[in-house]
Amino acid sequence: MTTIRHPTAQSPGSVLGAAPDVTESAAAYRATGGYADAAGPDELLRHLEASGLRGRGGAGFPAAVKLRAVRERGGAPVVVANGEEGEPGSVKDRWLLRARPHLVLDGLVHAAAMTGAVRGYVYLSDPEAGARVRRALAEHPSPLPVEVVETAHTYVAGEESAVVRRIDGGPALPTAKPPRPFEKGVGGAPTLVANVETLARIALTAARPGLRERIADTTLVTLSGGTTGAVLTEVPYGVPLRTLAALQGTPDAAGALMGGLFGGLVDARALDLPLEPDALAAAGTALGCGAMRFLAAGTCPVSVAADAVGHLAAESARQCGVCVSGTGAIRDALDALAAGSAGPDTAARLHRWSQGLPGRGACGLLDAAAYTAASLLRAFPDLVPHHLDLPCAACAARPQAGAPGRLTVAVPEVMDVAVSATAPAEATATPTARSPLPALKGTP
Known part of the structure; x- marks a missing residue:
């Protein structure tokens, strides 16, 4: 089970919100300042530039730069809330769509206003999240035409060119770049593909520009x-x-x-x-x-690396030959290390692949596999030679290679307000597991 931990002192600029284990209604969202216009589109864009808000999809690209790039293309842009969370160890985006759909939709509308977009999409693979987003649209009709598009859950389905391809009716598979979506995206229009947490932080900044740095950081x-x-x-x-x-x-x-x-x-x-x-x-x-x-005590980094690359190899879109062969080769080498059956040239081969394979696929999947191998050699250089003759105790206890789900994290339970409104009191009195977060020292 995944536990939601929340700060003891709730911040009005929090994406997590005051009740992260219950789906927020439109009325509850408006009561905390949602769907407000404290900052107009031009002013909001300046606030986002000043705060340095980075995208939360993985690349960490400055949000204001992406918004301006779409805005400056002109025409009739499109905005997409990307909630397809391909990383097996991440649950934040699916939780956000289940728990705070209005916050995401509010951010999507603000992004449309800043870019001049004429229509929007919410892109996801989680049916439960899809149902709650659709209900949120019915609760608070959007001034922007918004469509929910569902896809199959895969590692590459959330890559921005795969998002565009799927919305246009094709498979959720990456395409070669250029053009990038901001140049030619959905239906050929300039398209902003923004992670749902990025949009949530845009909505919070629009309502509370005075907290822009805290929201961004x-x-x-x-x-x-x-x-x-x-x-x-x-x-x-x-x-x-x-x-x-x-x-x-x-x-x-x-x-x-x-x-x-x-x-x-x-x-x-x-x-x-x-x-x-x-x-x-x-x-x-x-x-x-x-x-x-x-990595807890008793966990071997070799097994973790093998599990990670094994997942990537299984999730390859299989449309780039170098990706299929490259991820497969790295997977086989790491599996052999974990089994204690690798050859003496394994470290040299992993090093060669980690240097020569990045950048050769249509998306970042091959890069991730190559970097995982490189990081194992760099962070734990003594482990590879020690695994050549026989596995360590942790690797020996590793489940069969290729067994699914070892890196998967469950989405936290989020009580559905529509269900809780009609359920007996005793059924709704106990929220899902969450506990207060100790005070953490860091940038406020």
Whole structure:
């Protein structure tokens, strides 16, 4: 089960909100300042530029730059709320669509106003989230025509060109770039594809521009690892990774798998790094989608790397030959290491692939596989030679290679207001599991 942890002192600029385990109604959202216009489109764009808000989809690109790029193309732009969460270790986007659909829709409308968009889409793969978004649109009809588009849940389905392709009626598979969606997207129109948490922070900034820095410098994170349940929480930039490991229940972590499957492995020394995109990038890792899997005592990084690349290989779109062969080769090498049956040239081959494969696929999946291998060699250089003759105890206990679900985190339960309104009192009196978050030191 995934537990929702919330700060003891609720901030009016919080995406997590005051009741993260209940779907927020339109009336409740309006009561806290939602659907407000404290800042017009031009002023809001200036606030977003001044705050430095980064996209929360994984790349961390400045939100205002993407908005301006679409706006400056002219024509009749399109805006898309991207809630397709392909990273197995992340649950924030699906939770957000289930719990706070009005916050996302409000942000979508503001994004449309800033770009001049004439229509919008909410793109997702979670049927439960889709139902709650549709009900939210019925509760509070949008001034912008908005359509909910569902897709199958895959690792690559949330890549922005795959989003455009699926909305246009094709498969949710990436395409070669250029053009990028801001140049030619849905129906050939300039298109903003924005992560749902990014849009949520845009809506909060529109309602409370005086809190713009706090809104921009706080983020949702999904924490998992060991035998302790996963945690979804909201924290300020600057919090040490070690503090988050303790919060999740892995205080003795030997390292972490960062950014979902895109930030690679880091060792225990890296846990003293602050949760801040630039600081993490400078250290050779990434915040990505905010998912961190901490390596508990008795967990072998070789097995974690093998599981990560195994997942990527299984999720390949299979439309780029180099991706199919490259991810497969890295997977097989890591599986052999975990089994203690790798050849003496395994480290050299992993190093060669990690250097030569990035950038050769239509999306970032191959890059993620190559970087996972590179990070294992860099963060845990002694482990590879020690696994050549026989597996360590942790790897020996690893389930059969290819077994699904080892990196998957469950979405927190969010009580449906439509159900709770008619359910007996005793059935609605106990919310889903959540507990207060200890005070965390970091950028406010």
